[in-house]
Amino acid sequence: MGTIRLTTAQALIKFLNNQFVSFDGKEERFVEGIFTIFGHGNVLGLGQALEQDPGDLIVRQGRNEQGMVQAAVAFAKQKRRKQIYACTSSVGPGAANMITAAATATANNIPVLLLPGDTFATRQPDPVLQQVEQEHNASISTNDAFKPVTKYWDRVSRPEQLMSAMINAMRVLTDEGDTGAVCIALPQDVQAEAYDYPEYFFNKKVHRIERRKGTDAELEDAISLIIRKKKPLIICGGGAKYSESGEELKKFAQEFNIPIAETQAGKSTVESTYYLNLGGVGVTGNLAANLIAKDADLIIGLGTRFTDFTTGSKGLFKNDEVEFLTINTSRYNANKMDATKVVGDVLVNLKELIYKLIEKGYKSKYNKEISDAKNKWEKEIDRLYSIKYGKDDFKPEIASQNEASLKEFYELCGEALPQTTAIGEINKFLEKDYVVVGASGSLPGDLQRLWVSKDKYSYHMEYGFSCMGYEISGALGVKLAEPNKEVYAMVGDGSYLMLHSELVTSIQENKKINVLLFDNSGFGCINNLEMGNGMGSFGTEFRYRNEESGKLDGGLISIDFAKCAQGYGVKSYTVKTIEELKAALVDAKKQTRSTLIDIKTLPKTMTDGYDSWWHVGVAEVSNKESIKNAYIDNKDNLTNARKY
Known part of the structure; x- marks a missing residue:
């Protein structure tokens, strides 16, 4: 048996270079690169290894540890979990900054490999700079905080432990049914220690992602359930997208006349214009899907976790006879809603069901309900796209909200756009070869309801964790995954202020992204939530502190986001009218560097709930x-x- 003497960090980099994935006969490198922010816990270990020989790994410099991991999450999500980035940070604050993004990955079942530096395994010196000491347990470090938000966690306290740690890491990262963030904590002294690694540890390894068929018994149970039902509804989740099952899903829906509703993660698996696609369902869903969901006697969940937003907190499905059928690679998620389950890949199991249901001569009992619901919603979209406000028109779209913030904001800006109208113009402008990215605030609801996805995989929404700050980092990750497409981050001013550091990385890497910033001077979504449940407007609008009252109820804060972005080297625009928005969209598309359009947006002009709770x-x-x-x-x- 041959050996090769390497440091732990050098061995890790060599190992990552030899990991491949095979899916539907296509083989590709699994780890495209590594995002880095170097500090004293990783620069002399992993940093030295990458400087000496990165192999085929692309090394990218992050600006904020959370931001770079969010970019890695978005990259893997857009690659439909078939390719990833690793991320490394220093000890202490750098590692802690990655925890939020680790939770984002795990909540969404998206693979990302985290390699935080750690304190000395020898405990000499102890404590080290940035170490958090625990009197009751000397083995705990900041990296232990990753345990609740990762699918696999390990600490490499000796060089030879790297081998079992990475084999387990790859097992989880390539497991379609149970993937998420993986954390391999790397004490800084161990990173630099050498070991005689067996050469076979670095052999090329191909991880096969198989399309697993459910058992014969599971499929028979599914068939028996479906043929008893008259009005089934499909809910297309993220698993259907990662399975790349869009065409098979359309065949299934068309063959048996079954309507499709979408989750945030599932949207754009099937184009919005498909005649059986009703669009978003649940709390951020639309009238068409929610009306059909209320009467459905069978819900067929394809790769969905049945979150509260999808199910309307389990209050959406009103039919006393309703039952649930799931197809999911995760046995855990397949069991949700006490469902009849098929554990396996969406595409291959839809094929099985099509064949068997045709044999049974099955058809749903829908007549005009599907087309009527879809037509009714399309008329509502047209209405919302065409809303206009003048200086004397301040009736909020959302019931029970006061008009004061609209008028004040309008006067502050001189003029401003309704949010739904702005989204409509953007949607009309983007015809093909684009991806729109979102995550938090009121925009996900408006986008799930109003956005017409014309291309497959053109809608990228992180809503499993709905993490504020994901949008711009996510847009960078999507651009890395889809370099030939225009990528648009749809972000509110509140989320932008939380985290936009990777906008600078996009400039550095010459990876153009377009930021569409909706500025309404506040956390508008949560302002709606509090006021819609009987509270006043408290702590959610961006206001100066009033010296007389001592409260945050002074005038609205005005921020020139376009000017701020210019300082980074971003081409930026401020728009307050439809004409200005159209002109900015046209010019931004011509640019070769990142752009930001600061859209002054009237508060209270987003969509409201449609028969959901x-x-x-x-x-x-x-x-x-x-x-x-x-x-x-x-x-x-x-x-x-x-x-x-």
């Missing part, structure tokens, strides 16, 4: 009648919701 914690005791009424409404809805 979201269970939130409303105060049981209050001195406001409006909150008391909201509590009663919430309690009534909870009583009627399903309990599993």
Whole structure:
């Protein structure tokens, strides 16, 4: 047996260079590169190894540890989990910064490899700079905080431990049913220690992602359930997209006349214009999908986790006879809603079901309900796209909201656009070869309802964790995955202010992204939530502190986001009218560097719920009648919701 003497870090880099994935007969390198922010916990270990010989790994410099990991998450998501980036940080704050993004990856079942530096395994010196000491357990470091938000965690305390750690890491990273963030903590002294690694550890390894068929018994159970039902509804989740099952899904829907609804992760698996695609379902869903969902007697969940937003906090499905069927690579998710389950790949199991249901002569009993619902919603889209406000028009789209913030913002900016109208113009402008990216605030709801996806995989929404700050980092990750497409980050001002550091990385890497920034001077989505449940506008608008009252109820803060972005070298625009927005979109597309369009957006001009309910914690005791009424409404809805 031959050996090769390498440091732990050098061996890790050599190992990553020899990992490949095979899917549907196509083989490609699994780890495209590594995002780095170097510090004293990794620069002399992993940094030295990468400087000496990165192999085929592309080394990219991040600006914020959370941001670079979010970019890696978005890259893997857009690659439909078949290719990843690794990310390395220093000890302490650098490692801690990655934890939020690790949770984003795991909540969405997206593979990402995290390689944080760690304190000395020898504990000499101890404590090291940036170390968090625990009196009750000297073995704990900041990296232990990754345990709740990762699918696999290990610490390499000796060089030879690297081998079992990385074999297990690859097992999880390539497991379609149970993937997410993987953390391999690397003490800084161990990174630099040498070991005689066996040469076979560096042999080329091909990880085969198989399309697993459900068992014969599972498929028979599914067939028996479907043929008993008259009005099934498909819910297309992220697993359907990662399975690349769009065409097979359309065949299934068409053959049996079954409508399709979409989750945020599943949207653009099938183009929005497909006649059986009703669009988004649930809390951020539209009227068409939610109306059909209420009467459906069977919900067929394809690669979905059935989150509260998808199920309307389990209150959406009103038919007393409704049952659930799931197809999912994850046995855990397949069991949701006490469903009849098929554990396996969406595409291959749809093929099995098509064949068997044709034999049975099955058809749904829908007549004009699907087309009527879709036509009704398309008329509502047209209305929302065409809303206009003048200086004397301040009626909010969202019921129960006051008009003060609209008028004040309008006067502050001189003019401003309704949010739904701006989205409509952007959607009309983007025809093909684009990807739109989003994550948080009111925009995901508006986009799930209003965005017409014309191309497959053109809609990239992180809504499993709905992490503020994902949007711009995510756009960079998508651009790395789809370099020939225009990528647009749809982001609110609140989320932009939280994290936009990787906008600088996009300039450095010459990877153009387009930031569409909706500025309404506040956390508008949460402002709607509090006011819609009986509270006032409290702590969610961006206002100066009032010296007289001592509260944050002074005037609205005005920020020139375009000017800020110019300082980074970004081509930027400020728009307040439809004409200005159209001109900016045209010019931005011509640019070769990243762009930012600061869209001054009227508050309270986003969409509202369409026959859906979201269970939130409303105060049981209050001195406001409006909150008391909201509590009663919430309690009534909870009583009627399903309990599993």
